[in-house]
Amino acid sequence: TQLLEQSPQFLSIQEGENLTVYCNSSSVFSSLQWYRQEPGEGPVLLVTVVTGGEVKKLKRLTFQFGDARKDSSLHITAAQPGDTGLYLCCGSGNTGKLIFGQGTTLQVKP
Amino acid sequence: DTGVSQDPRHKITKRGQNVTFRCDPISEHNRLYWYRQTLGQGPEFLTYFQNEAQLEKSRLLSDRFSAERPKGSFSTLEIQRTEQGDSAMYLCASVSPPDTQYFGPGTRLTVL
Numbered sequence: 161t162q163l164l165e166q167s168p169q170f171l172s173i174q175e176g177e178n179l180t181v182y183c184n185s186s187s188v189f190s191s192l193q194w195y196r197q198e199p200g201e202g203p204v205l206l207v208t209v210v211t212g213g214e215v216k217k218l219k220r221l222t223f224q225f226g227d228a229r230k231d232s233s234l235h236i237t238a239a240q241p242g243d244t245g246l247y248l249c250c251g252s253g254n255t256g257k258l259i260f261g262q263g264t265t266l267q268v269k270p
Numbered sequence: 271d272t273g274v275s276q277d278p279r280h281k282i283t284k285r286g287q288n289v290t291f292r293c294d295p296i297s298e299h300n301r302l303y304w305y306r307q308t309l310g311q312g313p314e315f316l317t318y319f320q321n322e323a324q325l326e327k328s329r330l331l332s333d334r335f336s337a338e339r340p341k342g343s344f345s346t347l348e349i350q351r352t353e354q355g356d357s358a359m360y361l362c363a364s365v366s367p368p369d370t371q372y373f374g375p376g377t378r379l380t381v382l
Binding site for chain 1: 274303305310311312313314315318326361363365368369370371372373374375376378
């Protein structure tokens, strides 16, 4: 069974701080996506990474896919209250099934 | 609006009743997924369709749950004899190649 372990599960920081969220697995994924979800809404795609070692930047967010395509990280620089939300990683498994991590709830205090 | 839509957005029902949810995916997407999500957790896979074919079902999907996607367009998820433990957000996602998911707003089910 392919699993994605996401850490930390909860993160509460002050505005302006940096943070990193990790998504790890013992399995190889053909691609991995990061989503952000606000209460009462569906997840919204932030980025898809496909190539091992790939780094993508989205303003203050930096996403990295591990060389072996088993892990990924999301780094946020100078977090703002508007970054508050549930961050989810999702990998494409070997049967076509899409597998989510448990999620990281981020709270950024002004 | 050409995004994914789900209906209803909210459903309150009494234990033992049957409920049905509908998902309308993005028209050109042939893969459609159903997930269940509880507060603060990641979505749990329930089932997915490639066109009209249901390719995989989670062990979470008991005999009370059934999903269909006639003609490979919209999909329905039915829960029979609802239980309080069925209370959750039910999400539908439409997938464009290779694996980018576009989620609907979800249906929040409350079973009293």
